[in-house]
Amino acid sequence: MKNPLKVLSAFAxxxxxxxxxxxxxxxxxxxxxxxxxxxWASDQGNSLDDTAAKLKPSLDRFTEKTGVKVKxxxxxxxxxxxxxxxxxxxxxxxxxxxxxxTWAVTLQETGAFEPVxxxxxxxxxxxxxxxxxxxxxxxxxxxxPTSIPLYGLAYNLYYNTKMxxxxxxxxxxxxxxxxxxxxxxxxxxxxxxxxxxxxxxxxAGASVSANSHQAFVRGLQNGGTLFDKDGKPTFDSDPQxxxxxxxxxxxxxxxxxxxxxAELSQGSQKVDNLINGKAAxxxxxxxxxxxxxxxxxxxxxxxxxxxxxxxxxxxxxxxHVAGINLSVFxxxxxxxxxxxxAAFLTSDEEQVALNKxxxxxxxxxxxxxxxxxxxxxxxxxxxxxSNHSKPMPLIxxxxxxxxxxxxxxKNLFAKAATGTVSEDDIKAALKDANNQMAAAQ
Amino acid sequence: MSHSALDxxxxxxxxxxPANPEPDGPTQAPPIRKRRRSFLPYGLIAPAAILxxxxxxxxMLLGVWIAFISLTQLNLTNWLNAPxxxxxxxxxGLNPESTIGQAFFSTVGRTLLxxxxxxxxxWVLGMAGAVFLSSNFKGRALLRTFFLVPYALPAxxxxxxxxxxxxxxxxAVNQILVDTLHLFGDHRPFWLLGENSFGAMVVVNVxxxxxxxxxxxxxxxxxxxxxxxxxxxxxGATLWQQFRTITLPMxxxxxxxxxxxxxxxxxxQFNIPFVLFGATSPKEATLISPLIYQNSFGSWNFGLGGAxxxxxxxxxxxxSVFYIRMVLPKGADND
Numbered sequence: 001m002k003n004p005l006k007v008l009s010a011f012a013x014x015x016x017x018x019x020x021x022x023x024x025x026x027x028x029x030x031x032x033x034x035x036x037x038x039x040w041a042s043d044q045g046n047s048l049d050d051t052a053a054k055l056k057p058s059l060d061r062f063t064e065k066t067g068v069k070v071k072x073x074x075x076x077x078x079x080x081x082x083x084x085x086x087x088x089x090x091x092x093x094x095x096x097x098x099x100x101x102t103w104a105v106t107l108q109e110t111g112a113f114e115p116v117x118x119x120x121x122x123x124x125x126x127x128x129x130x131x132x133x134x135x136x137x138x139x140x141x142x143x144x145p146t147s148i149p150l151y152g153l154a155y156n157l158y159y160n161t162k163m164x165x166x167x168x169x170x171x172x173x174x175x176x177x178x179x180x181x182x183x184x185x186x187x188x189x190x191x192x193x194x195x196x197x198x199x200x201x202x203x204a205g206a207s208v209s210a211n212s213h214q215a216f217v218r219g220l221q222n223g224g225t226l227f228d229k230d231g232k233p234t235f236d237s238d239p240q241x242x243x244x245x246x247x248x249x250x251x252x253x254x255x256x257x258x259x260x261x262a263e264l265s266q267g268s269q270k271v272d273n274l275i276n277g278k279a280a281x282x283x284x285x286x287x288x289x290x291x292x293x294x295x296x297x298x299x300x301x302x303x304x305x306x307x308x309x310x311x312x313x314x315x316x317x318x319x320h321v322a323g324i325n326l327s328v329f330x331x332x333x334x335x336x337x338x339x340x341x342a343a344f345l346t347s348d349e350e351q352v353a354l355n356k357x358x359x360x361x362x363x364x365x366x367x368x369x370x371x372x373x374x375x376x377x378x379x380x381x382x383x384x385x386s387n388h389s390k391p392m393p394l395i396x397x398x399x400x401x402x403x404x405x406x407x408x409x410k411n412l413f414a415k416a417a418t419g420t421v422s423e424d425d426i427k428a429a430l431k432d433a434n435n436q437m438a439a440a441q
Numbered sequence: 442m443s444h445s446a447l448d449x450x451x452x453x454x455x456x457x458x459p460a461n462p463e464p465d466g467p468t469q470a471p472p473i474r475k476r477r478r479s480f481l482p483y484g485l486i487a488p489a490a491i492l493x494x495x496x497x498x499x500x501m502l503l504g505v506w507i508a509f510i511s512l513t514q515l516n517l518t519n520w521l522n523a524p525x526x527x528x529x530x531x532x533x534g535l536n537p538e539s540t541i542g543q544a545f546f547s548t549v550g551r552t553l554l555x556x557x558x559x560x561x562x563x564w565v566l567g568m569a570g571a572v573f574l575s576s577n578f579k580g581r582a583l584l585r586t587f588f589l590v591p592y593a594l595p596a597x598x599x600x601x602x603x604x605x606x607x608x609x610x611x612x613a614v615n616q617i618l619v620d621t622l623h624l625f626g627d628h629r630p631f632w633l634l635g636e637n638s639f640g641a642m643v644v645v646n647v648x649x650x651x652x653x654x655x656x657x658x659x660x661x662x663x664x665x666x667x668x669x670x671x672x673x674x675x676x677g678a679t680l681w682q683q684f685r686t687i688t689l690p691m692x693x694x695x696x697x698x699x700x701x702x703x704x705x706x707x708x709x710q711f712n713i714p715f716v717l718f719g720a721t722s723p724k725e726a727t728l729i730s731p732l733i734y735q736n737s738f739g740s741w742n743f744g745l746g747g748a749x750x751x752x753x754x755x756x757x758x759x760x761s762v763f764y765i766r767m768v769l770p771k772g773a774d775n776d
Contacts, residue, residue, distance in 0.1 A: 107514075110515075194627075195627065208720070259609075260609055399514075399741065414723055418634055418637075432540050436540055
């Protein structure tokens with residue numbers, strides 16, 4: 001009897017330990033009562049608390065109007081995708097949630113979200129209320145969308161005007177060549193210890209999603225694409241490698257980006273660098289709330305540099321069609337109230353209030369005419385979104401593509417920070433990502 | 442087993458004397474009592490067995506099933522209809538020519554090295570601490586509490602604190618090593634990127650694990666009678682000889698279990714890399730559990746993740762059985 005018992009106990013112990021790793025995440029979703037719904041909001045403020053504070057007046061108005069309470073959880077960008085995946089996998093999620101709009105098609109394929117049709121479509125006032133570029137990110141082309149645009153965003157170049165002035169730079173760079181040249185001028189050793197302590201450019205090198213956006217934009221500017229016409233991944237094509245190389249070279253070759261940036265995973269950390277004078281330029285979607293919170297006024301905004309000033313078509317891409325969408329969880333036990341919240345947050349009044357608070361763009365036509373959105377910064381963002389943006393590939397495996405290309409660039413930045421990165425390294429990293437993408441398809 | 446209970450009942454009945462002077466006497470009772478008694482252990486163990494089945498065995502079998510199907514986001518919410526692909530997920534995971542297979546094999550090797558280093562260092566520190574605190578001296582209780590702090594601290598809190606300390610620009614580690622001790626000259630090393638990330642992960646895991654070894658070994662050392670050491674000392678045994686010939690053999694049963702449990706925990710380590718590095722670890726520090734997580738939740742290739750989990754389970758099972766049969770002292774389960 002002893003040996004079978006030993007074997008059985010070893011098996012049980014091994015099984016328990018091997019399976020314990022699958023217990024991460026999930027399981028803490030609050031149970032909503034009939035007059036309470038749960039809402040997962042993405043981090044749109046300076047911090048999770050700031051986002052919640054800015055959202056609270058809207059949610060209070062919603063409760064006042066409908067009698068429905070909202071249990072809010074704000075989730076940081078580094079956790080959001082995984083949290084959504086866990087919710088989708090377990091079927092135990094919030095009633096309403098935010099998604100990055102680039103994930104819309106991937107998440108649509110799970111079937112975990114309510115299609116935007118019938119009651120839900122009527123509640124939000126139909127698709128014609130919305131800006132069509134934003135509406136197009138709700139799901140795959142030709143399919144019923146499963147997410148509704150909530151906030152519109154686009155990348156622009158933000159810079160520290162004081163540092164520009166000190167470096168004798170009069171206007172923002174237009175071409176990539178000018179951008180690198182300016183970044184070099186702005187990279188300085190200010191305390192005389194022989195090492196730069198002011199950098200021309202800053203980016204969150206460990207942010208997987210931000211890196212994947214750059215892989216997309218820089219690839220297009222160089223004449224590449226992430227997928228060919230047949231839908232096969234082409235991450236390691238020459239123009240793609242060239243595009244990624246330009247971005248990684250900012251740290252590896254041009255030396256205009258601090259090696260410390262390889263550890264930054266949050267976009268707000270690079271905004272800090274700009275405000276503190278540690279770096280002069282950055283690519284960002286909506287840093288104004290951070291600038292305002294820190295009372296930082298020495299900033300300027302311009303378009304993301306292109307390879308040539310007169311580039312057209314895909315080569316003139318400066319941003320992906322960025323933004324946040326809102327979905328109703330199919331498993332919601334409070335669907336009627338969840339739909340009410342979706343309608344409320346996309347109403348004209350709340351669109352003005354929320355997008356003003358988060359320095360993002362309204363996604364409904366009526367709200368975008370409000371005086372609050374006629375500033376130079378918003379105009380620049382609008383210009384990028386309307387005339388220089390392309391949606392990230394609208395494919396079911398978009399999420400995987402972001403993870404794979406973003407992680408490859410994250411690892412390349414890590415390599416640049418701790419040693420050197422050759423073109424072969426970049427090609428090998430993108431080839432690995434490409435092979436994994438192909439295997440996942 | 443119930444068969445034997447019936448047999449014993451029959452045997453009792455068979456032994457009944459033909460002429461019973463007291464028909465309502467105790468001779469009728471034993472078969473019923475014995476039958477009841479023989480079912481009792483199974484009744485008592487049933488709740489635990491059912492829970493074990495529901496909590497461990499069921500999900501494990503589900504995990505094994507997932508390894509044989511193509512489970513992606515397309516069929517996740519209707520996983521019963523996911524196509525059966527046989528051994529394809531295993532072939533993908535084990536193909537040394539493919540990127541996925543190469544990553545799997547290099548990760549297994551790295552995880553083995555990681556386990557050896559973490560368990561080795563944790564055991565040495567735990568044993569040293571336990572031996573040190575086994576003698577009576579002033580402040581012993583305070584030191585014992587101090588040693589247990591990493592174990593008492595929630596794992597996430599401790600690891601997040603380490604992530605801050607290892608930060609290249611502002612972390613305490615570089616403040617001490619570079620700014621105060623001037624150990625690396627002008628160079629500020631990265632601890633969470635590149636090759637150093639593996640070492641950083643070992644440090645954090647040892648910091649969290651060694652108090653457990655310390656606790657277990659300290660408990661085991663309490664059972665070693667002091668007069669054995671006294672007799673050895675009278676015979677002229679050195680401290681090292683006492684440790685080698687008395688302490689080590691006396692704590693062997695505890696050591697056997699301790700090393701196995703620590704090895705299984707460390708081989709499956711997920712929390713530390715996830716908190717230190719985020720959802721994707723640096724290449725140089727990717728362990729098997731985070732790799733399975735990346736394949737499952739990063740690439741949404743749950744079949745491949747399931748196949749790797751099954752391979753991991755089989756490997757650990759074989760290693761555990763081998764360890765229990767060959768390494769653990771024969772009388773260990775009687776202790």
